[in-house]
Amino acid sequence: MNIDDLCINTIRMLSVDMVQEANSGHPGMPMGAAPMAYVLWTNFLKHNPRHPSWADRDRFLLSAGHGSALLYSLLHLTGYPLALEELKRFRQWGSKAPGHPEHGETPGVESTTGPLGQGFATGVGMAMAERFLAETFNRPDLSLIDHYIYGIISDGDLMEGVASEAASLAGHLKLGKIIYLYDNNGISLAGETKLTFTEDVSRRFEAYGWQVLSVADGNDAAAIGRAIAAARVETGRPSLISVRTHIGYGSPRKQDTFEVHGSPLGAEEVAATKKQLGWPAEPMFFIPEDSLNRFRQAVSTGEKAEQEWQKRASAYEKAYPDLFAQWQRQMKSDLPAGWEKAIPDFPPDPKGMATRAAGGKVLNALAARVPSLFGGSADLNPSTNTAMKGRGNFQSLSPREEAVQGAESGTWGYSGANVAFGVREHAMGSIINGAALHGGLLPFGSTFLVFSDYMRPAIRLAAIMKLQVTYVFTHDSIALGEDGPTHQPIEHLFSLRAIPNLTVIRPADANETAEAWKAAVARRQGPTALVFSRQNLPVIDRSRFAPAAGLSRGAYILADCAPDPPQAILIATGSEVHLALEAYERARQDGRRIRVVSMPSWELFDGQPEGYRNQVLPPEVPLRLSIEAGSTLGWHKYVGTRGETLGIDRFGASAPGKAVLEKFGFTVENILRKIEELLGMV
Numbered sequence: 001m002n003i004d005d006l007c008i009n010t011i012r013m014l015s016v017d018m019v020q021e022a023n024s025g026h027p028g029m030p031m032g033a034a035p036m037a038y039v040l041w042t043n044f045l046k047h048n049p050r051h052p053s054w055a056d057r058d059r060f061l062l063s064a065g066h067g068s069a070l071l072y073s074l075l076h077l078t079g080y081p082l083a084l085e086e087l088k089r090f091r092q093w094g095s096k097a098p099g100h101p102e103h104g105e106t107p108g109v110e111s112t113t114g115p116l117g118q119g120f121a122t123g124v125g126m127a128m129a130e131r132f133l134a135e136t137f138n139r140p141d142l143s144l145i146d147h148y149i150y151g152i153i154s155d156g157d158l159m160e161g162v163a164s165e166a167a168s169l170a171g172h173l174k175l176g177k178i179i180y181l182y183d184n185n186g187i188s189l190a191g192e193t194k195l196t197f198t199e200d201v202s203r204r205f206e207a208y209g210w211q212v213l214s215v216a217d218g219n220d221a222a223a224i225g226r227a228i229a230a231a232r233v234e235t236g237r238p239s240l241i242s243v244r245t246h247i248g249y250g251s252p253r254k255q256d257t258f259e260v261h262g263s264p265l266g267a268e269e270v271a272a273t274k275k276q277l278g279w280p281a282e283p284m285f286f287i288p289e290d291s292l293n294r295f296r297q298a299v300s301t302g303e304k305a306e307q308e309w310q311k312r313a314s315a316y317e318k319a320y321p322d323l324f325a326q327w328q329r330q331m332k333s334d335l336p337a338g339w340e341k342a343i344p345d346f347p348p349d350p351k352g353m354a355t356r357a358a359g360g361k362v363l364n365a366l367a368a369r370v371p372s373l374f375g376g377s378a379d380l381n382p383s384t385n386t387a388m389k390g391r392g393n394f395q396s397l398s399p400r401e402e403a404v405q406g407a408e409s410g411t412w413g414y415s416g417a418n419v420a421f422g423v424r425e426h427a428m429g430s431i432i433n434g435a436a437l438h439g440g441l442l443p444f445g446s447t448f449l450v451f452s453d454y455m456r457p458a459i460r461l462a463a464i465m466k467l468q469v470t471y472v473f474t475h476d477s478i479a480l481g482e483d484g485p486t487h488q489p490i491e492h493l494f495s496l497r498a499i500p501n502l503t504v505i506r507p508a509d510a511n512e513t514a515e516a517w518k519a520a521v522a523r524r525q526g527p528t529a530l531v532f533s534r535q536n537l538p539v540i541d542r543s544r545f546a547p548a549a550g551l552s553r554g555a556y557i558l559a560d561c562a563p564d565p566p567q568a569i570l571i572a573t574g575s576e577v578h579l580a581l582e583a584y585e586r587a588r589q590d591g592r593r594i595r596v597v598s599m600p601s602w603e604l605f606d607g608q609p610e611g612y613r614n615q616v617l618p619p620e621v622p623l624r625l626s627i628e629a630g631s632t633l634g635w636h637k638y639v640g641t642r643g644e645t646l647g648i649d650r651f652g653a654s655a656p657g658k659a660v661l662e663k664f665g666f667t668v669e670n671i672l673r674k675i676e677e678l679l680g681m682v
């Protein structure tokens, strides 16, 4: 067996044995895709297995995450800190080789994948980050950032809509550093792709503006190598290399069947496969020495590549000390000193402003000081107020197009920090994940709260991966009015709060909005959703009521009846807080003792010590009313069994915002009535 075949079969058989030992997993994909993985990882991928987080490494995404055994084989073989013992414990509790690749669990896993299409779109975000940072930091004589985004993608990836959105944007943006190998095996989970997927994928991608290359025989290592080399030469278009493969290659009875996609081969078929491929039947997890030596060359090659980069980086540091310091800061996700000083303070104003408008001002103040802010909206900048003035448009260089309507002021090129995602919420979510995973950026994406549903899979992944991304969700309630129930969020706040490790913040006024952005920028261990109103909200007079800094604790006493204990507590969020305050003033005149708690974030409040939580919501005050223009589900956690909720448990309606609010009971009068009911006065 020549060395290439020996190495390729090592990947195949390690993967087969992992799945067999676990009696669970997906052997077919690694068996078919092993040659392309081998060629890429040994001849092209720039990486250092001894330093998996080296900033200028190529990124590799296994978008077809079900083929995780392939990735673990590659990581172990090329010398990452992933012991063979972990491969033997594939899919077991605590193993570093979990069912699907999990970023943060296994060194060298660049992104959590498994939900098909996500890896594809995440890679587009990484490629955008690469271009932005390259344009920002590279100098003609010295470059800090210059690497590819490689991926292995499957039929399933290409069937998912999110991949189409991302491919369309990647083509538009001419992201030439993307090179995806398409494991074109004609089989998916439940049968042949002839059942469901018969379009001409190559022509589709050409239409998106991609270079499409084909390899007719997925076992032809030389042809795969030539295709990857050609893809690297093309700098103005992303490349898709369609490689015709055979799922379960080498298995006499199961090759080219959907059965081999997601089930162990079985002992008998494992033996037959090993025989067919000329592999010893025993032992399991056999790695021939020659094969290991070949793969492990990655260690010395990788160390050399990083050393060369290190030399360049040292020269760069001498030539451009300030830029280098900024680069280092960004790559460590550190913020420039005094960043929070930029955040404006809003004077009290009964007429007020929409929190989306306040959000825009805060974002712009931050953007002037925090160069890592990078993002935009899904074609909604005029509504979500997420344009960063003077930070340019992230676009491929094309002076001809500079006068485009809706473009932001400033440069037009890859150094622009404003991203026009187009009407592509799904991809926006995954792309900002990719930008965060790449490192060096604080990415954000924006749309209407109701369309957060379109981003949910990516939000969930951001939360799993503990990524610092920020969502700006505006038009946060029925108060948006005329657009009606399709655009009026109801269950969205609750459903976002149901995602573990996502912090949801719905500020009450401009100053809480400033605090909310501050919290998002400071929170490194997971995503933050900022939820803003469309309509104007009074800017609360903080000389009379508690400071907005209370937001950092999730909920705080905004108005009180101290030193007397309250008879009842109003707990309100966002646009309903000012109604609670007005009701408080009126009830006080009637001699009622009321406390108003502003609760912009459940998650931040739940993270407080018990003493603080009991201080804000004392157990001895059971009469409580939650006020939020959304689903009441979950509010009993705070109002208890004797409390009441004012919310909305049906879809909204099309009418002017004020009228809709009134019809749904979001009026001071109705709140006063509810207080009287709570106190048993009616």
Ligand SMILES: Cc1ncc(C[n+]2csc(CCOP(=O)(O)OP(=O)(O)O)c2C)c(N)n1
Binding pocket: 028, 029, 064, 066, 114, 115, 116, 117, 154, 155, 156, 157, 160, 183, 185, 187, 188, 189, 190, 247, 261
């Ligand atoms: C969003 C999503 N839907 C469904 C699945 C379940 N699933 C896992 S793999 C797969 C399809 C497999 O086909 P393909 O992508 O061609 O992979 P191959 O069979 O070639 O390994 C499906 C439907 C998933 N992982 N993600």
